[in-house]
Each structure stands twice: as structure tokens, then as C-alpha cells.
Amino acid sequence: FGFKGCQKIRGPQIRGLLEAKDFFLFDCDGVIWHGENAISGAATVVNSLIRHGKNVVFVTNNCTRPRENYVHKFSRLGFTDVMLEQIFSSSYCSALYLRDVVKVRGQVFVMGCEALRGELLEAGIPCVEEADDPDATIYNCSLAPDVKAVLVGHDDKLTFLKLAKASCYLRDPECLFLATDNDPWHPLSGGRILPGSGSLTAALEVASGRKATVIGKPSRFMFECISSQFRGVDPAQCLMVGDRLETDMLFGSNCGLDTMLTLTGVSQMEEAQEYRNSDLTTNHSFVPDYVVDTIADFLPAFEE
Numbered sequence: 001f002g003f004k005g006c007q008k009i010r011g012p013q014i015r016g017l018l019e020a021k022d023f024f025l026f027d028c029d030g031v032i033w034h035g036e037n038a039i040s041g042a043a044t045v046v047n048s049l050i051r052h053g054k055n056v057v058f059v060t061n062n063c064t065r066p067r068e069n070y071v072h073k074f075s076r077l078g079f080t081d082v083m084l085e086q087i088f089s090s091s092y093c094s095a096l097y098l099r100d101v102v103k104v105r106g107q108v109f110v111m112g113c114e115a116l117r118g119e120l121l122e123a124g125i126p127c128v129e130e131a132d133d134p135d136a137t138i139y140n141c142s143l144a145p146d147v148k149a150v151l152v153g154h155d156d157k158l159t160f161l162k163l164a165k166a167s168c169y170l171r172d173p174e175c176l177f178l179a180t181d182n183d184p185w186h187p188l189s190g191g192r193i194l195p196g197s198g199s200l201t202a203a204l205e206v207a208s209g210r211k212a213t214v215i216g217k218p219s220r221f222m223f224e225c226i227s228s229q230f231r232g233v234d235p236a237q238c239l240m241v242g243d244r245l246e247t248d249m250l251f252g253s254n255c256g257l258d259t260m261l262t263l264t265g266v267s268q269m270e271e272a273q274e275y276r277n278s279d280l281t282t283n284h285s286f287v288p289d290y291v292v293d294t295i296a297d298f299l300p301a302f303e304e
């Protein structure tokens, strides 16, 4: 006792919070859906928030889909009113970073999925074309002369050659080193996990002796993207809802937002309490202000 945060809220407290806030940021996997299955009640919650005139955006570290793909997925899963402008993925934000912040001149070497390259190309950023030569090795391949950034993301077609080429480009201190996100792993069904972008970033950090700049959560940049596209966003009016303490809650803390942990995903109440009770004050940035079992707990707040 005596510690702030991890407040489990229900009924009237949730209603009060939803009335007090006007801008809701939702993480996707673990909050809105598990893979291809919507979390029960999530669609009704999101539809109701939008219908009540609240601003709703989605902040996902998943860089493997173009934004249009999310629009279709939301619609398929019963989220009726979600538009492209509400979707902030780490791939889209990486493209904005390269285009608007560093204004990259030259090509970008992408170690990631096709969708990540697609987001960059759509933003007008040239990417190194990967030749499909089965005989190419790091000894005989050619390296592009004008690579000004290496961008790492989730890559389900990772090869040793890609890792080796990325390491070579990073020898040039003028070549930027970016990562879509630093997520270590993601839960799959049946007790399996998917190694995340962070595991590939770590490999490249070791090979290059450099540290990547992370674009996705918990970096503030995603919130800057949101602020620049929704005028007058006031952090005090925002609620960040997520399932992972080390990305979502830290992101909220970094941006000055109130945070809510849902227990339908990666992190559990005990981990949140451990961070809260820690003597290390930096650990307190991982502590959610509020905790709910699921965002379906919002539903009674919309009943008359």
C-alpha cells in the first residue's frame, strides 16, 4: 500500500474515466484481438467510443501489414468505423520518420517484411532492391553505394546474407540505424512464440557495435505522429490502453498519458505490481495507472 498505480477499476470508475478522456489510444494485439480473433466485446467498445464522439487511434508495433490491411481487418472483425487515418503502425511511422524527420537522401536497406518496404515506397523513399540470387553470398554479392539508412523490422524471410549486408552498410557512420520496434517476442497459440523485431535488432547491434534508434512504442515518436495529424491533442485528455508493460505502459509514461493495462495479453498484474513496488524509480514508468481484465469491462459504461 502507499504505492501509486495498478488501480483495478470497474463499473462506475470506468464510466467516469471514459467520460473524462476524449482521446483513446489502443494497442492492437492482446487488447483488440489475438491474431485473427477479435477479443470478445472489443468491437462494440470501439464502435461505441467512436459513436460517442471520442477520438480513437490504434498504435501497433506490428510492422508486417500495410495500413490498408488493418482497415480491412478491423472491418472484417466487426469494427465498423475504423479509417486509415486512425492507424499508426511502426512501419508507417518509420516511413514518416525517414521522410519528414531525417529527410533521407539515398536508399534504405530494409531487413523486414515486404509490407515494410511497401510503406516506405508509398512515402516516396527508395529501398534497395533485393536480387533473388540463390548463389549470392556475402563474399560475392554487390553492395549498393548510396545506402543512407538500415531499417530493421520483423522479417520472416531473414537470411544470413541480409544480416551480413545490413552489418556492412552500418560500417558507414553516416548510415542511420533504425528499428521499427524492439519487441522481444510475441505470443502465439499453443504455447508457441514468435521472435520479435527486437531479436533481429539485437543481432545487428552486436554485429555493428551500434545502437538502433527505435521508432515504435515505447518511443515518443509515434505520439508525435498522432499529434501532428490530430490537431490539439492534449496528453492530459488521453488514455493509452495496452497489454505489455515494457512497450505500451512505458510509451504512455514517456508521452505523459494516463495508462491502462488489460489482462488479455502479455503482461500480468503481478509483474505490474513488482515494478510498482521496486526501489528503482525507473521501473515506475512501467506501472499502469489503471488495470482491467479486458476492454469488454468498458461495455456497461455505454448502457443507459
Ligand code: PLP
Pocket (backbone or CB within 6 Å): 027, 028, 029, 030, 035, 059, 060, 061, 062, 063, 064, 154, 183, 186, 194, 196, 197
Ligand atoms: N510485431 C509482430 C510481428 C507481431 O506479430 C505482433 C503481434 O502479433 C506485434 C509486433 C505486436 O503488435 P501490437 O503492438 O499491436 O501488440
Ligand code: CA
Pocket (backbone or CB within 6 Å): 027, 028, 029, 030, 031, 242, 243, 244, 265
Ligand atoms: Ca500488444
